[in-house]
Amino acid sequence: MPEDVMQMPLQYLKGVGPRKAADLKKAGLNTVEDLLFRFPRRYEDRSRMQSIISLRPGMTAAVTGTVLNAGLAQTRRPGFKLFSALVQDDSGHIQAVWPNQAFLKDVVKSQQRIVLFGKVELWGSRGLQITDPEFEIIKDAALRDPGSASADPPDSQLHTGRIVPVYERTGSLTTNMQRRFVWQALSQLPDGGFDPVPADILERERWPDRKTALWQTHFPSSDTAIEALNAFTTAAQRRLVFEDFFVFQTGLALRRHENAQVRKLLVSKVDDRIRQCARAVLPFKLTEGQRDALADIVADMQRTWPMQRLLQGDVGSGKTIVALLAAVVAMENGFQVAFMAPTEILAEQHYRTIAKMLDPGRRSGATGGTPYRVALLSGRVTSATRRDLLPAIERGDIHLIVGTQALIQQHVTFKALGLAIIDEQHRFGVVQRGTLAAKGSHPDVLVMTATPIPRTLALTECGDMEVSIIRGLPPGRQPIKTIVKADSRRDEAFALMREEITRGRQVYVIYPLVDESEKIELKAATAMSEQIARIFPEFRVALLHGRMKGDEKDAVMQRFAAGQLDILVSTTVVEVGVDVPNATLMVVEHAERFGLSQLHQLRGRIGRGRHASTCVLLYQAPWTDDARERLKAMAETSDGFVIAERDLRLRGPGDFFGTRQSGVPMLRAGDLTRDADLLERAFEEARRRVDGGILHPDLQAYVRSVWQRQFGLITVG
Ligand code: ADP
Numbered sequence: 001m002p003e004d005v006m007q008m009p010l011q012y013l014k015g016v017g018p019r020k021a022a023d024l025k026k027a028g029l030n031t032v033e034d035l036l037f038r039f040p041r042r043y044e045d046r047s048r049m050q051s052i053i054s055l056r057p058g059m060t061a062a063v064t065g066t067v068l069n070a071g072l073a074q075t076r077r078p079g080f081k082l083f084s085a086l087v088q089d090d091s092g093h094i095q096a097v098w099p100n101q102a103f104l105k106d107v108v109k110s111q112q113r114i115v116l117f118g119k120v121e122l123w124g125s126r127g128l129q130i131t132d133p134e135f136e137i138i139k140d141a142a143l144r145d146p147g148s149a150s151a152d153p154p155d156s157q158l159h160t161g162r163i164v165p166v167y168e169r170t171g172s173l174t175t176n177m178q179r180r181f182v183w184q185a186l187s188q189l190p191d192g193g194f195d196p197v198p199a200d201i202l203e204r205e206r207w208p209d210r211k212t213a214l215w216q217t218h219f220p221s222s223d224t225a226i227e228a229l230n231a232f233t234t235a236a237q238r239r240l241v242f243e244d245f246f247v248f249q250t251g252l253a254l255r256r257h258e259n260a261q262v263r264k265l266l267v268s269k270v271d272d273r274i275r276q277c278a279r280a281v282l283p284f285k286l287t288e289g290q291r292d293a294l295a296d297i298v299a300d301m302q303r304t305w306p307m308q309r310l311l312q313g314d315v316g317s318g319k320t321i322v323a324l325l326a327a328v329v330a331m332e333n334g335f336q337v338a339f340m341a342p343t344e345i346l347a348e349q350h351y352r353t354i355a356k357m358l359d360p361g362r363r364s365g366a367t368g369g370t371p372y373r374v375a376l377l378s379g380r381v382t383s384a385t386r387r388d389l390l391p392a393i394e395r396g397d398i399h400l401i402v403g404t405q406a407l408i409q410q411h412v413t414f415k416a417l418g419l420a421i422i423d424e425q426h427r428f429g430v431v432q433r434g435t436l437a438a439k440g441s442h443p444d445v446l447v448m449t450a451t452p453i454p455r456t457l458a459l460t461e462c463g464d465m466e467v468s469i470i471r472g473l474p475p476g477r478q479p480i481k482t483i484v485k486a487d488s489r490r491d492e493a494f495a496l497m498r499e500e501i502t503r504g505r506q507v508y509v510i511y512p513l514v515d516e517s518e519k520i521e522l523k524a525a526t527a528m529s530e531q532i533a534r535i536f537p538e539f540r541v542a543l544l545h546g547r548m549k550g551d552e553k554d555a556v557m558q559r560f561a562a563g564q565l566d567i568l569v570s571t572t573v574v575e576v577g578v579d580v581p582n583a584t585l586m587v588v589e590h591a592e593r594f595g596l597s598q599l600h601q602l603r604g605r606i607g608r609g610r611h612a613s614t615c616v617l618l619y620q621a622p623w624t625d626d627a628r629e630r631l632k633a634m635a636e637t638s639d640g641f642v643i644a645e646r647d648l649r650l651r652g653p654g655d656f657f658g659t660r661q662s663g664v665p666m667l668r669a670g671d672l673t674r675d676a677d678l679l680e681r682a683f684e685e686a687r688r689r690v691d692g693g694i695l696h697p698d699l700q701a702y703v704r705s706v707w708q709r710q711f712g713l714i715t716v717g
């Protein structure tokens with residue numbers, strides 16, 4: 001039972017005109033609740049303004065005073081503009097300077113009251129100055145729109161003389177305005193409104209109620225420790241972060257719970273005959289991790305409700321065969337299987353591997369069961385083939401269909417889709433997952449990812465799924481050696497290439513393209529490939545990039561896989577899934593441009609066979625600190641889970657998967673790294689309540705409405 005003020009659209013706040021409402025909307029803020037859950041970015045202690053005379057070099061200080069004069073100052077450096085203002089309080093005056101912000105001449109003016117917050121420095125003969133300070137112009141309450149003044153506190157109470165919240169500026173919304181809006185919204189909250197956090201949790205944690213927590217988070221009392229506020233560890237802040245996680249996790253738990261009430265049409269059974277069929281397909285002994293994962297999956301398939309399982313395993317851990325064995329079980333039960341991959345290269349590769357493994361000729365000693373009919377449906381399948389294929393799928397003549405996104409197009413219909421497998425799930429959104437599943441009557445869904453998702457992110461993105469993790473790699477793998485080198489030492493990489501190829505191995509050279517559709521970018525990759533062909537006239541070199549036609553790509557990939565090419569110069573189109581065990585060396589050009597997870601995926605193309613592998617990361621100086629961190633992490637570990645955690649820390653969850661379409665929901669207040677412990681607790685509390693049937697009906701109604709609003713398509717239940 002959401003209270004009305006919280007769900008009130010922001011236009012109803014005083015001072016929010018259409019332009020500001022639009023800016024707020026762009027920042028994802030529609031309701032009062034949205035605004036109040038937008039935490040300050042940080043806090044400043046302005047409760048004790050320092051007197052100017054007490055300032056010393058090296059201090060970070062807040063002062064308030066009057067602008068005596070302000071203007072652009074002369075500097076000797078051409079093109080460099082320095083705006084400066086002389087500010088005076090009762091005790092003295094100090095110069096404030098802002099480098100390269102000439103526009104301030106229209107903002108900071110003589111006679112204004114101003115608050116400065118920044119670092120005090122000694123500046124040669126000029127004495128003390130505050131360099132590039134945060135500042136606020138204080139308008140006297142009497143000077144503002146008289147009609148609106150009544151409900152607001154005077155500015156001096158909001159922006160100075162207290163610990164003040166600093167919000168991120170959005171569009172035309174300054175931090176001052178947000179402070180005013182937040183104050184206004186808080187002032188209108190009734191006491192004893194609905195609280196999504198259950199009372200027993202509040203009591204146990206000694207957390208404040210919702211309204212108190214919101215006040216303390218936005219306008220902390222002056223005895224609050226500023227360090228705790230800025231670390232977001234006060235009880236009020238943690239309570240709100242918990243709430244944020246808890247509401248979301250309750251939504252996921254409801255979804256999972258409701259899924260378990262669904263009765264699927266096609267329930268698989270497993271008997272000795274089927275086990276025999278699966279064994280006949282298997283070209284090697286499964287690792288323990290693979291066996292456990294398969295056991296989870298097959299158990300799910302025999303349940304009355306649809307499987308929703310995420311199979312995680314580092315690059316090269318052998319997920320494909322596990323999925324294929326699950327497919328055999330479904331097919332032996334007479335059901336169809338859809339196997340969706342994110343790129344054509346990968347779909348083709350899966351199709352070839354699977355067709356080979358399922359080839360009746362290979363299955364000697366098998367029970368001689370029905371040959372499985374496997375087909376490929378990707379963007380490059382000719383329309384004639386497609387014309388035959390689609391009805392065959394609809395009739396049920398095709399048992400296993402491998403494909404790209406083409407599989408979820410409207411005109412693809414199945415007779416009896418029992419199992420949907422989605423490879424490299426992070427490339428697809430939650431929505432696509434749903435669309436493929438909707439092609440059947442609640443089929444089992446298995447999604448796989450080689451991007452080891454940090455646990456906290458897995459909880460948010462996949463909290464409604466069960467998770468199996470394949471730990472460890474198939475036997476005989478040797479660790480990959482990773483070397484970071486300045487690209488001026490490219491010759492050493494070339495020497496390594498020659499060595500490996502002479503030993504009969506193959507090499508990837510990876511060239512980054514920010515945008516494969518950019519002609520200039522493509523030219524650079526092409527030039528690279530030509531240069532390599534010139535340097536190694538004795539070797540067979542080919543180029544692979546995303547703009548090539550489907551069958552050209554496939555032809556190059558097949559030649560490389562068959563050992564008919566020595567060097568494959570490629571863009572990141574080989575990033576996911578490609579499996580050529582004889583390739584043992586990868587040279588990455590401009591490694592500083594790649595993200596950490598992406599580098600890990602790329603490196604996963606080597607080290608897939610018996611031979612030792614090496615990855616050379618060439619960087620071009622100057623590189624950023626972040627880039628240095630990334631390459632260092634690569635050299636230090638090849639454990640995908642460790643890398644994923646580091647990547648999350650470096651980039652933040654929003655960027656983790658590169659795109660928003662991945663379906664990673666925006667959390668309002670929480671931070672997956674900083675607040676990992678709260679997320680775990682929210683997850684457990686939510687599941688316990690939903691599964692135990694002790695979820696309060698008001699909370700359930702609230703969660704549904706939040707999900708509806710925030711995630712639109714992805715509804716609960
Ligand atoms: P990923 O998990 O990255 O998708 P793949 O399924 O492509 O990995 O498997 C990587 C390689 O390991 C393939 O060449 C596959 O044939 C091989 N492989 C998988 N499982 C085993 C195993 N149990 N023993 C030996 N080789 C295996």
Ligand code: MG
Nearest residue numbers: 319320450577
């Ligand atoms: Mg794979």
